[in-house]
Amino acid sequence: MKNMIIAILAAALLLGVGAGMSYAYLSAQDKAQNDFQASSVDIGIEEEFDPPTEIIPGMEIKKSPRIISSSKTECYVRAIVRFSDSSAAEKCDPLLINDGWEKREDGYYYWKGALKPGEATAALFDSIFVRQNVKEEIPPFQVLVYAEAVRCSDAGEEDSWKKMEDCV
Numbered sequence: 001m002k003n004m005i006i007a008i009l010a011a012a013l014l015l016g017v018g019a020g021m022s023y024a025y026l027s028a029q030d031k032a033q034n035d036f037q038a039s040s041v042d043i044g045i046e047e048e049f050d051p052p053t054e055i056i057p058g059m060e061i062k063k064s065p066r067i068i069s070s071s072k073t074e075c076y077v078r079a080i081v082r083f084s085d086s087s088a089a090e091k092c093d094p095l096l097i098n099d100g101w102e103k104r105e106d107g108y109y110y111w112k113g114a115l116k117p118g119e120a121t122a123a124l125f126d127s128i129f130v131r132q133n134v135k136e137e138i139p140p141f142q143v144l145v146y147a148e149a150v151r152c153s154d155a156g157e158e159d160s161w162k163k164m165e166d167c168v
Contacts (some may be wrong), residue, residue: 042070044139045148046120055140058132064123065145069115074152075116076160078108079124080147088141093129098122114152 054071057063067077079101083089100122101109111121128143150164 014086014094040071041073041075041149041151043075043115044070045079045145045147047123047145054139055063055130057130057134057138061128061130061132062126063128064126066121066123067111067115067147067149068120069117071117071151073148074114074116076152076157077111077121077147077149077150077163079111079145079147080108081124081143084142084144085139088139091131091134091138093131095125095128096162097125108148110157114157115149 044067045065046068047063050064052059052061065079067079068074069077080101081095083092097103097109100112102112103109103126109124115121124145130138148164150160153160153163155163
């Protein structure tokens, strides 16, 4: 009988300790506050452009687009250029891309280095030249510039673009 009382007391003690530990584990609360602010990347395209009333062979059409950052953080910038009419593109010389820009295999022109807040890139190009030897009529066309930006990261430019493309 004495052994049975000891066994019951030992079981009660183990049960009490187990219940207390379980309660402590389940009711423990740690608070952590993670303060962070998401940064946005805001860019715009600004250009000097005076559209001609008539397009003729040998003509130089002044157009000089550049990318402006209104972000609060540094960013990497790229742009792509497309003619609204492919037959008009064939009647123009290839664009003369300015220093500071680099064309890559994906067809985009990348600004070399990071663009700081409030700054602008150099113009992507300065003019569109219509070929001198064009015999047929040149249809009205637009040269469209589309730009993208991604926040600079410690991993570098290539990795920043890759991460953005993986999210899309």
